[in-house]
Amino acid sequence: xxxxxxxxxxxxxxxxxxxxxxxxxxxxxxxxxxxxxxxxxxxxxxxxxxxxxxxxxxxxxxxxxxxxxxxxxxxxxxxxxxxxxxxxxxxxxxxxxxxxxxxxxxxxxxxxxxxxxxxxxxxxxxxxxxxxxxxxxxxxxxxxxxxxxxxxxxxxxxxxxxxxxxxxxxxxxxxxxxxxxxxxxxxxxxxxxxxxxxxxxxxxxxxxxxxxxxxxxxxxxxxxxxxxxxxxxxxxxxxxxxxxxxxxxxxxxxxxxxxxxxxxxxxxxxxxxxxxxxxxxxxxxxxxxxxxxxxxxxxxxxxxxxxxxxxxxxxxxxxxxxxxxxxxxxxxxxxxxxxxxxxxxxxxxxxxxxxxxxxxxxxxxxxxxxxxxxxxxxxxxxxxxxxxxxxxxxxxxxxxxxxxxxxxxxxxxxxxxxxxxxxxxxxxxxxxxxxxxxxxxxxxxxxx
Numbered sequence: 001x002x003x004x005x006x007x008x009x010x011x012x013x014x015x016x017x018x019x020x021x022x023x024x025x026x027x028x029x030x031x032x033x034x035x036x037x038x039x040x041x042x043x044x045x046x047x048x049x050x051x052x053x054x055x056x057x058x059x060x061x062x063x064x065x066x067x068x069x070x071x072x073x074x075x076x077x078x079x080x081x082x083x084x085x086x087x088x089x090x091x092x093x094x095x096x097x098x099x100x101x102x103x104x105x106x107x108x109x110x111x112x113x114x115x116x117x118x119x120x121x122x123x124x125x126x127x128x129x130x131x132x133x134x135x136x137x138x139x140x141x142x143x144x145x146x147x148x149x150x151x152x153x154x155x156x157x158x159x160x161x162x163x164x165x166x167x168x169x170x171x172x173x174x175x176x177x178x179x180x181x182x183x184x185x186x187x188x189x190x191x192x193x194x195x196x197x198x199x200x201x202x203x204x205x206x207x208x209x210x211x212x213x214x215x216x217x218x219x220x221x222x223x224x225x226x227x228x229x230x231x232x233x234x235x236x237x238x239x240x241x242x243x244x245x246x247x248x249x250x251x252x253x254x255x256x257x258x259x260x261x262x263x264x265x266x267x268x269x270x271x272x273x274x275x276x277x278x279x280x281x282x283x284x285x286x287x288x289x290x291x292x293x294x295x296x297x298x299x300x301x302x303x304x305x306x307x308x309x310x311x312x313x314x315x316x317x318x319x320x321x322x323x324x325x326x327x328x329x330x331x332x333x334x335x336x337x338x339x340x341x342x343x344x345x346x347x348x349x350x351x352x353x354x355x356x357x358x359x360x361x362x363x364x365x366x367x368x369x370x371x372x373x374x375x376x377x378x379x380x381x382x383x384x385x386x387x388x389x390x391x392x393x394x395x396x397x398x399x400x401x402x403x404x405x406x407x408x409x410x411x412x413x414x415x416x417x418x419x420x421x422x423x424x425x426x427x428x429x430x431x432x433x434x435x436x437x438x439x440x441x442x443x444x445x446x447x448x
Contacts, residue, residue, distance in 0.1 A: 005044040006058040006068040007168050015061045016043045020053035020072070027053055040175060042168075071156065094176040104189045112191070116198035126209040272436045273346065276336040335393060336438045340400045345432055348398040349441040351386040351411070358395030362386045362411065363448055366399070369429070370406040377402075397441075404434045411446025 004018060017032040036044045043058065053072050060066035097103070119125065157163075165173075177183065199205065237243075245253070257263065338346045351362035367381040386397035401407060408427040425446045433439050 001047045002050050003044055003046045004048050004056055005042060006070055007042050007171065008058060008060060008066040008068050009041045010063055010066045011039060011041050013060045013063060013066060018045060018056050018058045021055050021057060022052050094180045098180050098183050104187045112194035112198040115195055116202050119199060120202050120205055126211045270342060270436060273340045277339050336398060338398045338400055343403055344400040345403045345436055346398055346438040347401050347441045348438060351395040351397055360386050360394045364397060364444060365410045365412060367408050368405060369408055371402055372404045401432045403432050406431045409444050411444045411448040413448045
């Protein structure tokens with residue numbers, strides 16, 4: 001009778017069984033008799049007759065991956081020579097071993113040399129900035145394991161030959177050692193020094209890669225930087241400091257401005273309003289005789305307002321003035337005397353009575369309805385009265401309005417206007433041109 005043991009890798013199984021085989025031929029049915037759970041995934045069966053059997057297969061019906069196969073010949077040899085668990089050969093447990101104060105190894109054998117050889121023989125040995133690259137390739141691990149198992153002999157040793165522990169026994173010991181709660185080495189001995197010595201004593205120790213960028217032109221870079229910084233003044237100017245151009249730079253800028261192919265001004269500011277705001281703006285005289293092209297053929301000096309457009313050459317100033325509709329002599333020529341601020345334009349109109357004659361002192365109400373910009377504006381109506389102090393230009397009304405804004409105007413007899421429902425007292429809307437030039441207000445009919 002013999003005792004069989006197997007490592008299934010799963011603890012606590014209750015449906016473990018085994019079957020004996022002879023050259024892969026089953027000798028008996030699967031047996032679950034006297035199965036003992038030894039803990040940590042190990043199971044055993046006592047009083048087993050091994051006659052004619054050369055291997056045994058263990059399994060678990062509930063856990064398909066909990067299987068094991070053992071060679072009975074090796075098992076029998078081990079049991080005959082040991083007839084007890086290896087762990088029973090000593091009264092010391094793994095915890096007792098790790099509890100010893102001094103447990104340094106007296107020698108490492110060829111460990112240091114083997115480590116150095118393995119380090120430099122690795123296909124990938126790139127150093128990173130902070131550690132090492134760990135090879136987690138499972139296939140490589142399996143290949144290494146198979147390389148070891150391929151070296152096992154086809155025929156196990158005979159009874160009485162020197163014994164080597166089975167993989168299961170070695171695994172049991174390793175599992176017990178690493179399962180110990182305390183397993184810290186108290187000393188490494190000369191391991192670190194030996195490994196360093198072996199690494200640097202290796203004949204070939206060339207790095208296959210750096211894993212980071214190596215700057216091999218540090219001196220050239222520093223030289224280039226210094227060439228720039230040497231040109232900096234002792235006290236560099238701060239951002240925003242005033243700068244003085246050299247005479248050559250000013251000349252170059254002026255030349256570039258006036259040689260530009262396109263140099264049209266986008267606006268004239270208040271130039272037009274400033275011209276019209278001048279107190280005296282009457283032409284003192286016209287050239288006499290008129291320049292060629294101003295008058296009719298031969299350049300006669302004549303008043304363009306007294307001649308028909310046909311008298312003057314096409315495209316001349318005289319022809320343009322002759323085309324102006326100045327109206328009847330009694331129509332007033334409106335002088336612009338109001339002053340427009342920046343962003344404003346002067347609007348003008350003549351107030352007349354029902355027969356068409358200019359009259360002064362007529363109120364016209366205006367109200368802002370829309371404006372460009374983000375500021376706040378008052379929309380209450382305001383009153384502008386036509387001038388009554390200019391005998392030469394009666395009925396003239398002019399006022400400065402916001403350029404680009406929209407207004408509505410009404411001629412009414414009340415302040416504020418109370419005749420929205422009247423037939424003639426209607427609001428008239430208009431938009432101020434986006435230009436500084438004076439502009440005519442629209443026709444405004446009302447009872448005022």
